[in-house]
Amino acid sequence: MPAKEDDNKWSSHYNLLKGILNKNESIYSFFNDDEKLTLRENVIAHALTKDNRNILREIGQSEGGFESLKLRKDCWYELLLNQLDLARNFSNQNFENAKPHPDENQVHLDVLRSFGFVEDHKQKEKLRSLLEKIIVNILRKYPTLRYYQGYHDIVAVFIIVFMVHPYQKSVCEADEEYDIELTRQVSEKFKYSTHRSGISIASSVIDPITNETMLFRSVEIFTLIYLRDFMMDSLTFPILQTKIIPAIVKRYDKQLYMTLKLDKMQPFFAIPSLLTLFSHQFKPTELSNGFIYQVFDLIISSQSMFISIIMYMHLILMSKDSLLQEYALNAGNFENDIDLLHGVMQQQMIKNITNEKFWSIVLIRTQSSIKKPLKLKNARKMVDEYSVLRTTASGSNHRYNIKYVQNVLAKEIKASKKLDSYSKHKTKGCLKSPLLNIAWQSYSKNNILFKVSILIIAVSFIYKTQDLTQIGDSLSLQHNFHSISKEFSSLMTNNINYSLLKKVYNFFTFSSIDFAPELTDVTLDLK
Template sequence: MAREYEVVDGSEEKDDLNFRDEPALTHKRTRILDACKRRDIDDLQALAISTGGFLTDAIRCQAWPILLGVNIDQREEREKTSDSWGKLEQHRDEGQVRLDVDRSFVYYPNDDTQAQLDEKKSQLSDLITEVLRRQPYLCYFQGYHDICQVFLLVLPPATRAAAVARLSALRIRDFMLPSLNPSVAQLRLIPDILRAADPALYAHVSRTEPFFALSDTLTMFAHNVRRYSDIARLFDALLAREQAFTLYVFAQIVLRRRDEIFEQDEPDMLHFTLSKLPEDLDLDAVIVDAAALFERYPPESLRSWRSVSNSSTLKTARDVSICAAQTLEDGHRFFERQRRELEWAQRRDELLRTAWANRALILAVVVGAGAVYFRKAPIWSNLASWSMPSHYF
């Protein structure tokens, strides 16, 4: 059963929404449930950004599937064949899945017995394996299990696999390609955001490559956020907004840590500092400010945006409503387009490297071919006769 505001660190939930104000809490809960009933994604987007997000796991069980476009009829049909995935061919990455699942549930829940944790790990393994076997083209990445464990803790069994499958194929597909290049292309947008918002900070941060953001952007922050209530609330916003919003959240966190970051001069220490999230983040403030940052400097205004593939989730999932209407087959089609682009780019780079390594030989061949043509072409011969002294002939 989904839990409402589970306490995972021994303290009470923060009441930034003034949760002691029961009328305000009741009003917001009513608004969210009404938006869920109407499947109104626009209203859910606004409510997800506002303080407290979707408030409870019981509400998230309704809101998250809507944002991801989980079809109730398809879900019921899936339930009838829920065991059939076990008969499908094994996915090539299942060995790594087992290793990562063994390391799951490190920070939360912290009140389970070992037997309960073992059961959750078994469920997590089944969830990931089912999604991968049903979408065998997807490539598992380390950290995927961090995302899936949040879905396992929030959503009921009947909804988990469908929600994670759609998230994987339509929202985080770039990270499940056979190359890291699309992920790196996303990271390049973070310095662009910083350049637009704070040129001095950008100049300082640019001393190191943006790989410091890889762990958080790959895992929707699930790898580094230690409190269950925080990551569940953050997922409210990330699922309600387009995929690029994750990059703006990270950029906003960097902007909030401006003074701390300027204290680091060595590139290695700068990278280390940027790659570690502070534990005292005010996530509600970060989310609101990230939304404002997004409005001021939208993705299409960023210099590196043109380098992002048109098949990237950053572009195919720009409108959450449109993305929710896409099918898993659409996700597969986008995947194949981007995979072919990556293969072509790899072949192009290999040819360029080969050409550069053999540039002297290629230049000699070109010069030789030009000399032969020069001798045979009448027009060039006439020009040569006209331009050179007669004693050369």
């Protein structure tokens, strides 16, 4: 087909797709779902061929995102390569002989609990092996980064997207006939090469070695552009990010903001969702367009880490009626308003975790917020100047070079240590409770008796909740736990020490000992 005729055909396809994305009734109702998907795939394929990243960003930020796994991988790869130039820093992703990173033991423990949804044991072990290899290589290549528990959930999403074809039969439960047809379709669509990597995209779909190279580069870029704030020695930067949530809730619903007293508390309940970009709650599945994939579509397409913050804000607003009702009903069951709100928010998260319609609306409203941006000038001032929210993932769609990012990373590490040092000094002077003094000294010196005591508390809580599940709701269960740990809650509420908080958070949220996996989410409200 002549180039001009091909461009005209693509232009007409794009205009039709734009009408569908904008819900133009005359166009939207004319096509069935399969035709809409085909149209979207054709436009994406052409945009990839022509390096038209503006079109890719537009589609990625629209309802449905990139829609299918077989195209999502190429879209993420193209967009991420344009966000960070690794040309001067690219090397083989094998760092077996490099100096081990101090966090590798924790990585191994977390990997052992990954990909639980994969039924085939051999394939599950292959995926876990790849997950550990990718994370360890990233940490060894950038040794100043610190691993955090939840990072493995994010990398697992990338592995499913990029390695779906080598492991398709077990991960996606696809039969052989479907796999062959899918490979044929993709090979016909992508007969081009990327000038940056020099590898054939068509062959990369069925070549696990090439896929692994693309996977490593994508995770590397995503880590440096989006996740630096979370890979410091403490949770200082993530906690600063959570402060933005009440600020934007206030802009949308001041009454809710005042009723829940969001001006007087640290929204620790949001930390797990922000740290994992919701991938801890929503695991990658065999569905080509599962919720978590669309979240990543939106983040990468907008080049903004404000996405998860805005999503959480919409989660609060959509849960308004339930929040106010539960808040009123359980006001007498908690030691303070902070424990109460943390418990109520966690209950809402658990309650709606399987409600696809609810989360679909949250995502659509977040996408709308991108089209009509919030005035986040003051919000940006709430985080450090070297945070990703003010540099590489601020929503600017800018391309950075590796030298700039490494320089910002070094400054961010210094800023984090300075803030953490200040918080330690402030906390040390405020430990008036003898119990808190003993606890702090024990934990700071890695006292094994103290850690065993914490373990006993956790086991007791799980045992207690198992006995009480038939006679109490999740809020009362959380109240039992809060009664046990109210001294820690008081410390974190009034005088926060971020290093201690990170240790407690890591232990209770992603404990490497799965006493009761089904209760994992119940304990998240401790943060």
